[in-house]
Amino acid sequence: MSDVLTQLHEAICRHLNVIYDGIPLSTSYEELAHQLLAQMRLVNNAALTPPAPHTNLWSEQDVVLITYGDSIESNVHPPLSCLHHFLNDYCKDVINSVHLLPFFPYSSDDGFSVIDYSSVNESMGSWEHVEAIAQRYRLMADLVINHCSARSVWFENFIRGEHPGKDYFFTAEPTDDLSKVVRPRTSPLLRETITRDGVKHVWCTFSHDQVDFDFRNPDVLNTFVDIIRYYLDNGIRIFRLDAVAFLWKEIGTPCINQQQTHEVVKLLRTLLEHAQPDAMIITETNIPNRENLTYFGNANEAHAIYNFSLPPLLVNTLVTGDCRYLKSWMMSMPPAQHGTTYFNFIASHDGIGLRPAEGLLSDKELETLIATMQLFGGLVSMRTSSDNVQRPYEINISLFDALKGTIKGEDQLGMPRFLCAHTIMFGLEGIPGIYIHSLLGTRNDYERLENSGHNRAINRHRWQFETLTKHLQNSDSPHHQVLSEMLRLLSIRTQQPAFHPNATQFTLHLGTQLFGYWRQSIDRKQSIFCISNITDKSQLLSLADVNLIGTEEWVDLISSHAISLSLTQIELAPYQTMWLSNKIQRP
Template sequence: MIIDSEQSAVGLERLHDRVLQHLQVIYHHVAVPQGLEQLADELVSTMGLDGDVHFPRQYANHWNQGDVVMITYGDTVLAENEKPLQTLKRFLDNYTGGVISAVHLLPFYPWSSDDGFSVLDYSSVNEALGDWDDVAAIAADYDLMADLVINHCSSRSLWFENFLKDEDPGRDYFFTASPDDDLSAVVRPRTSPLLREVTTARGTEWVWCTFSHDQVDLDFRNPAVLRQFVSIVRHYLNNGVRLFRLDAVAFLWKIPGTSCLNLEQTHELVRLLRTLVEHARPDAVLITETNIPNRENLSYFGNANEAHCVYNFSLPPLLLNTLVSGDCSYLKQWLMSMPPAQNGTTYFNFVASHDGIGLRPAEGLLSDEELDTLIATMQEFGGHVSYRALEDGRNRPYEINISLFDALQGTLDGPDEHGLARFLCAHAIMFGLEGIPGLYIHSFLGTRNDYSRVKHSGHNRAINRHQWQLAELDEALTDPVASHGLVVRGLRDLLAIRRCQPAFHPNATQFTLHLGCHLFGFWRQSMDRRQSIFCISNISNEDQPLNLQDINLIEYHQWLDLISGEHYAGREQQLVLEPYQTLWITNMREEN
């Protein structure tokens, strides 16, 4: 709600005090020249909160079962004589209408490398894609998610050029260290050297580069960097962004001698950003992108006071392993260990993304032997592997790079005829789980491995970043027997069902079912307890029997499968699930 003028002064004072508390934690060991009181005032003013202040409702869910996020680059779909963002909007309107509520538009800023994640200018739209009007057009019809690339920026940016020249803005924006510092415990997601030697107007410096030497880490010990990013957030809000993906945020704060991962200052910075953002727009959502082991990832929920959503990074490798091995034991064990998200928070589920299938989130969940088998299988299906550096200098697999459609074209025994069914099964499982589904555009389209882009770019991740010509795509999607059209129609059908079922609300109750190793199942119940849905998938390549007594259906209810429309007479009935078939058995059907 918006507070009235009589409450304004009191509200601003409370907000100032809350921001100040965050800053006291963040800068506990850092001297802030202007003082924390003044810095708090500056941040509140920069966010535009020194006038009317919105006060968010605590534990409010800003989502429902109709929310699905399409993940895409701005230039995934191209047409002659049209800006790519305009072409993308046309594609979305034509093919996703009614089943997609939000669009995660991957970095659309000017960039120098890493397909947008090495940002040159945070305030501009890449001219090759379009302009802010084109972004606003997407935001007008879909909730817009944008990346806040907060850990690093391009070595060719104005900020870094000024760092080299010892000029503002940028003079003290970047984190430096000495090769003599104890950096042995630093967790790395890449194999490149952590420090990069540069010549500046002050002499030789060593800048910190978590990801690549073109992506130089910013130094949030300098409050000027924090002020810049608060200004950037305000700018994005003004241009229609509602969901903020905090890219690589786990690496934000560095202290040599530590892992430099998930430090308390990093968590407090997320809390600070949430405070500022939700007072500017109460329905704004922060999503942390932390490709790290499961327990560490969950810590970014805080006490419902950090991220509204966390990426469910363990789901892709576990679900992939389940479907190629035909054994859901590890997926089931993991699901049972996942705490239900508090109201006001939820999981962001995905099976594939613009990056590869991360392996770190599977650490402690799958054994090294199982991971090695999975990697070898994906390599047989045309995938590549990217590595990270360990403390002892060895390299370890970090992610599998492969299109999901190709990844699911077979099992550990090799390719088979069940690829399409297996692929749709993966999404049916993901769509049913507690949380908001994120659907990568190349999964929506059933895109195959793009080896030419890998060769051209020299980067493994390009294998799953194909660019479609819209005319070619239209032809592929209208072909009644082509796999691309079958995928789109199959996913659209599932999403159309999902969006009408209150038991699929992201915060609806979820319990894991125990149906053996070949049937993966869980139960969802709507928040008003009126609707139940039993989600059961055959994750094997053989028929599997299911006795309805095993899922404890209430006898006096009428039950049906939402996907097939088949009704069930009673608990004594025994079904047979075909390979990779999914059932959504419910006691009530909700329709548009």
């Protein structure tokens, strides 16, 4: 065994010791570590080298499109083929990465109740279609690691008492103390299930069709390492660990963010960075901000974490015309260490999460935000808190509709307000992720909502390829206008070293009606002042507050207008953003 492999084997054993401490196992940590290394094909890898610490696997050119495999459909081609055509026709020169939401056979929750982790849903296409996208775009896929479908072979085997699956699922008793358990849903936690061995009560964090795994069984960990290897072989390079915060359960605890959960993520990173050095882990943890930050570990856990607090804070800023809460949060956020970064987004296939706003927005602000979103056609999904009270969990609405007005009501500034949200997000420290329905300016889908009966369906529209193409070829269509401007902004963004995900960021103090921050490139050659009018009235920016260096030439990258330092003030139109950059010499 080489020195590198020996060190790796020892590191895996240390992870396993933390995960399974106090749990009797049928095999030793050393043997289990060997199994994991063998599954990742690391045992006989003569070229194995230790990963360089604090390596950034991203740059300012990285932009991720978030989409379902069937967000675009056609009667002629499989949906994954339609998506590939859309990417190549409109996005290939600007967007270089794709988060393909679960594309496996499933029984509910639009893919997040996986029946078979090794197959592509036939209604979407095949592995060949997935691999074709992966050849041109960096591909992110979900590792739905907390639960699977109650219709999976594993759960059927659990009921029959057969392997694999017999010991895969977490069970508890109704008499157990479950009062501290944190829930994201209102459904009963335990599902009564008749098995060969009698009645068992299966743990279901999300729904009774989504049965939770029991990671106390090392076979479950082995299974998911095998899945990771299979996904790597099929071109996937970014692994989104879905709902990972709930992974480890222990009776009498909140069953969220457990030490063992963090250690599992660390173990997976250790394996992944040796097997595929350019691969990444991103944790999907829709929880309060401080808890979310812990998934960075010490630059040894997730490569990236979702910036879950950004969507509710940014939407609140734009509908109230007051940035004090957004600014306060920005000032509290630690810069990500090299080797880690934030994943920024303001819309996704889920709703606008409200738990990440806990402690950041006051109860009154949350009530006003919820009421405004309901006024614009949005819905509210609830959760059951530890005190057995139902509380708002997320707002379900398309972002285009969420920003069509303010707390005063709908107005004619929806488009600039919507674009303002994105120009703010595009410049922030981290990698930007854009939901396909934001890129296309899709509205609330009430028909899909009614047909499905699920609140989240309101923002999961399925476009017909031919209909979408007609819209995008019509310059008068709002979908064409949104896509064109978004791509223009992104094409500017991806050329700026100061927008590197790990470039320096400082929050500016410009009052409550102008929101601003400063970015400086890692080599310190470029500075960009990102300043947005977040109100429905024109606002004056005092250049003295920005302090542009007089020996430099400055330009607004968005408008291409040079900035004369003889000016004392600049007027910003409602929802206008300026990216004020010094001119830099390009190689």
